[in-house]
Amino acid sequence: MPTQRMTTERMTGRALQPGSATAGAASAFERWLLRILMAALPDAGYSIVLWDGSSAGEDSGVRVLIRDRAALWQVVRDPALHFGDLYSLGRIEVEGDLVTFLERTYAALEAGRSANASPLWRLWSDITPRSRSIDAARDNIEQHYDLGNDFYALWLDRESMQYTCAYFPEAGMPLEAAQRAKMDHVCRKLRLRRGQRVFEAGCGWGGFALHMAREYGVEVHAWNISREQVRFATDRARKAGLGDRVSFIEDDYRNMRGECDAFVSVGMLEHVGPENYRALGAVIDRCLAPNGFGLIHTIGRNRPESMNGWIERRIFPGAQPPSLGEMMALFEPRSFSVLDVENLRLHYAETLRHWMVRYLGAIDQVRATRGAEFARAWQLYLAGSIAAFTTGRMQLFQVLFARDRNNDLPATRRHLYP
């Protein structure tokens, strides 16, 4: 379990150990720091309380408890990074609903940014992500996806282990049905027909590849650099009797070769990085048949921004969701034409709520096998992701495209709504 080790090493590193002077009253300077921290969060609608009971902000049922002196100093110095670590260690706690706290924080940061309320808001903003060269990409992905399939199986949908945004065309759908609906929505956009060949870039545990082969009668070649996932997916294909129609290839998207009728990528672009979009566009251009369709499903942004530093370092190394404008580097240098963009932001919030319920249901097990810090870190990550989608900090784009000369296009999108 490489990540449990990683978690323990990083989160309890020297810099984040409680200082020796944990007890005792907060000094006047520390109370000033606290007010400065709140000044970056205008109208946040919660209070922050120090170890000695000093507080700032509004008492509204949500309270942030900073348990020791060193935690205050750390979070003031680099809140975007250290809040997550300190929360994971229990040195910062949140009383009241965690998602509500994070939603208010995002909203207050946005308001603070617009109003330029404090130079401190910059501290919450984001960092330069890691290298995404072919070798680095493999390390990045291993750190996240090779956590162990059993960990994700605890809280993802049971049918196809989709670790991407589901689609809830009807309110109250179960997660499993919503993940099937997402896969069918993508397949309809791509107009898959029996006998076609599909290339999938970044295939997770293979659930979508198997769904396409089983339900649409297509041949699927799916690339992934996560060894754990490829092994798991290949095994699943064999057991499902689809081994002859689905092949999983442990390799980087940059090495994709051959010709396909449809090119699909669900939840990979977040890891690719804007500096590689032209290269990915070239790969698609090399592979896609003249009348083929392509679809990229990705977390996105309303404007170019880096990932939150803590998530980028602790959860998703190398991650950087693009703005739509940044995504155009995939298409504009090539002969591609964007046909349809759909933003499914609130569907991701709903997906994450399902994951959170399941995760909290299994948190004792996570704690027992991976430790309390890890369990708290992932709870924070899921809660923060819900808040990011409900407050519009993050988007979910599905972008359908074809070659510019392809006139075999449906007149409307009615076929997506059967």
Place this chain on the structure above:
Amino acid sequence: MPTQRMTTERMTGRALQPGSATAGAASAFERWLLRILMAALPDAGYSIVLWDGSSAGEDSGVRVLIRDRAALWQVVRDPALHFGDLYSLGRIEVEGDLVTFLERTYAALEAGRSANASPLWRLWSDITPRSRSIDAARDNIEQHYDLGNDFYALWLDRESMQYTCAYFPEAGMPLEAAQRAKMDHVCRKLRLRRGQRVFEAGCGWGGFALHMAREYGVEVHAWNISREQVRFATDRARKAGLGDRVSFIEDDYRNMRGECDAFVSVGMLEHVGPENYRALGAVIDRCLAPNGFGLIHTIGRNRPESMNGWIERRIFPGAQPPSLGEMMALFEPRSFSVLDVENLRLHYAETLRHWMVRYLGAIDQVRATRGAEFARAWQLYLAGSIAAFTTGRMQLFQVLFARDRNNDLPATRRHLYP
């Protein structure tokens, strides 16, 4: 009739007068020029024939006839500009289907560009458009739209004079029904509700504003800098008994003020120019209510490109259709979130075919009132536009957006397909 004058002056200017040496055999050098011209158009699938019968290219039922020596020199020097003028004057003629000729030309130019077949392809490429300052914009728009309402009434739909892409959800729809379908499609995307206030930027002859007020019970404020159109639209509103619910304002979009529940612009962005997109985004940001929706309907490109020089100079001064990436300058600097992009390219080709049929049906009348050159110029423009949309040189984007914090979003787009 300012444009008839314009046409006559510009198109018969000294530079384009037939030279004195019209008769006589083409020289070896002229025949070499002809081959150079064809080299920029690999596999064009037609031939070009000079005044003395010399020809180059493939004999396939489509033949381009260059009637005099000076026309050859002009078209070689600046084909993107002079082809149109020489065609309008009848000094270049096309035997066979004009749209087919233009489709093959666009395809060949694209192939030539990709293959870098000849330095000459650059001559076909496009020019820097004119100024689009507030004053210049008014001149630009007057040159195009103030041609006279009677001219457009000859070939646009009879019900609402929509000079923008229609929507053909069913094959074979009449133009009038398809224009209604387009307006309803936009209104459904905007989720218009009775009593709302709509701002329209660039309202043409007011047909859409009247449709929204009549069919959706909204109050519409519509801006336009074309005096002829505003007069016509105001008169129509009064006659339709909608004068209290629709107001037409003769002013630039940069001067729009007030608050609206929906902001819509159909066919204006082409004239705005990328250098003004941030300013237009600021106008929308100033006007749109917190839970409002906005929609921009515009001709677009797969990548940033200028307009064809002849169209920009003779037909649409200042026009420059944006790529999706360029359009993001409207949204990314502001708190907007793109919700839905639909590309209706082939619907514009179909719209133009309807316009062409009606235009050719009325061409004798055009010729009688505005002269043969004008009649031929507009025939070329309509044919070239059909070819641009069928060959994927031009796109038609509808971009729906909202503020990033607006969570009152429909779960699906099913409501667009009743």
